[in-house]
Amino acid sequence: MPKTTGDTALAARVPPGPRGNVVFGSIGDIYRDRLRFVLETARTYGDVAQYRVAHTRVYQVNHPEGVGRLLHDNHRNYSKDVPTFGTLRMFLGNGLFTSDGEFWRRQRRLAQPAFHRRRVATFGDLMTGATREMLDRWQPRAERGQPLEVATEFMRLTMEVVTLALFSTSVERDVETIGRAITTLLNDVTFRFTFPFYPPLRVPTPRNRRFLAARATLDGIVYRIIAERRRRPAEHDDLLAMLMEARDEQTGEGMSDKQLRDEVITLFLAGHETTANALTWASYLLSTHVEPARRLRAEVDETLRGRVPTAADMPNLSYTRMVIDETLRLYPPAWVTNRRAIEDDTVCGYRIPADATVSISPYVTHRDPTLWDNPEGFDPERFAPERSAGRPHYAYFPFGGGPRQCIGKGFALMESTLVLALLAQRYELHLVPGRRVEAEAMATLRPRHGMWMTAHPR
Ligand code: HEM
Numbered sequence: 001m002p003k004t005t006g007d008t009a010l011a012a013r014v015p016p017g018p019r020g021n022v023v024f025g026s027i028g029d030i031y032r033d034r035l036r037f038v039l040e041t042a043r044t045y046g047d048v049a050q051y052r053v054a055h056t057r058v059y060q061v062n063h064p065e066g067v068g069r070l071l072h073d074n075h076r077n078y079s080k081d082v083p084t085f086g087t088l089r090m091f092l093g094n095g096l097f098t099s100d101g102e103f104w105r106r107q108r109r110l111a112q113p114a115f116h117r118r119r120v121a122t123f124g125d126l127m128t129g130a131t132r133e134m135l136d137r138w139q140p141r142a143e144r145g146q147p148l149e150v151a152t153e154f155m156r157l158t159m160e161v162v163t164l165a166l167f168s169t170s171v172e173r174d175v176e177t178i179g180r181a182i183t184t185l186l187n188d189v190t191f192r193f194t195f196p197f198y199p200p201l202r203v204p205t206p207r208n209r210r211f212l213a214a215r216a217t218l219d220g221i222v223y224r225i226i227a228e229r230r231r232r233p234a235e236h237d238d239l240l241a242m243l244m245e246a247r248d249e250q251t252g253e254g255m256s257d258k259q260l261r262d263e264v265i266t267l268f269l270a271g272h273e274t275t276a277n278a279l280t281w282a283s284y285l286l287s288t289h290v291e292p293a294r295r296l297r298a299e300v301d302e303t304l305r306g307r308v309p310t311a312a313d314m315p316n317l318s319y320t321r322m323v324i325d326e327t328l329r330l331y332p333p334a335w336v337t338n339r340r341a342i343e344d345d346t347v348c349g350y351r352i353p354a355d356a357t358v359s360i361s362p363y364v365t366h367r368d369p370t371l372w373d374n375p376e377g378f379d380p381e382r383f384a385p386e387r388s389a390g391r392p393h394y395a396y397f398p399f400g401g402g403p404r405q406c407i408g409k410g411f412a413l414m415e416s417t418l419v420l421a422l423l424a425q426r427y428e429l430h431l432v433p434g435r436r437v438e439a440e441a442m443a444t445l446r447p448r449h450g451m452w453m454t455a456h457p458r
Pocket of ligand 1: 096097108162266267270271274275278298332333334337338397398399400401403404405406407408409411412
């Protein structure tokens, strides 16, 4: 058990951790296998551990109480001023995901109404429409028994959903271009996470030129739509319209074009890859666990009786939702997040010095055997209310927590539930034998070799 958080700094101890290489610290172990490194560090050193990545000392906080202190109780002491968010800023600018302090607080207040539950429910038809088109597209391959790479399929789907939710019909002709540009930027950011010493954007390497071209394409489309909307407001009913209408309570001011651009591109990015990964891992887990897959199909058949689900069906698709919760436990797409401590703090009885990089990983805490029975097992019903009672609050945090909890949580859970339900109505997915499945922990947790599956019509 940890000591109570918030102990006086005097009593606090220095956290233990691996020594690593004299010069590089733990870089070698991290590059070899990130997930294994963070899991082993937690299992070996406990609630809070520390290690070095070259000249940076990282404090890895594993215990739910410590996670709660960082994300909630003392969240003002932890900023996003760390290199990972710096890399993302090249792409996202200063949007909700990457900003901090008063600026972030104002943006969050402005954006929050767009993600109100009733508002999100209006996107249900858009989500099911796009999903049904995808499932129709699968039909010829399903009939011939040809494999599909479902990670890419889900990525395309969630990209289309978030694009339409943001811009409704204004972008129909641009969806493919937007998708290509975002993919280029995302792959590039992932590369820069791995190679942080790659030359900065002002150096005209082929990679940097590609990045700048993709960013310019995306900016061009986004600014064009904002300008059109400024000329003819109130013709749309989408997320962009909500963001453009939002006014600061105190000053009455709305967002500038640049600010709208940053929020829109943030929502593109934050809103699709994570959800696509969740759907991919859910499909994998269901294909390898016969009984949960059978129960899911039974719930869908009984609740929907063949009709297309809507937002109103959500409460009756509780097993489907548990499958998603359990998928996000085992494979949380946002598997790690970092912060910088502004002042000294004490977390679980350990001292975190000012300026330290602090890291929390739902992947680690979600697999802690002191918090979860059979942590490696796929058991959706552990999320049934009677089995969830008494679980520490931050034992489970796939969407983060505190004031910076994912603003798109309701959107993502509704989308995943509707997609899984429609999928289960129509097909059974089977893994293609001989294809390797391995989690790759980059910016998100995704399957390194894709996810090859065959769709079997029901
Ligand atoms: C399964 C899908 C998703 C997962 C697992 C996920 C996870 C997360 C997590 C863990 C955070 C907090 C990061 C941190 O504290 O450093 C976050 C923040 C955020 N997410 Fe999500 N997310 C998902 C889907 C979405 C969707 C669909 C949207 C928008 C349509 C979205 C928009 C955002 C935004 C804007 C933030 C920043 C919020 C802020 O700091 O105020 N996410 N997400």
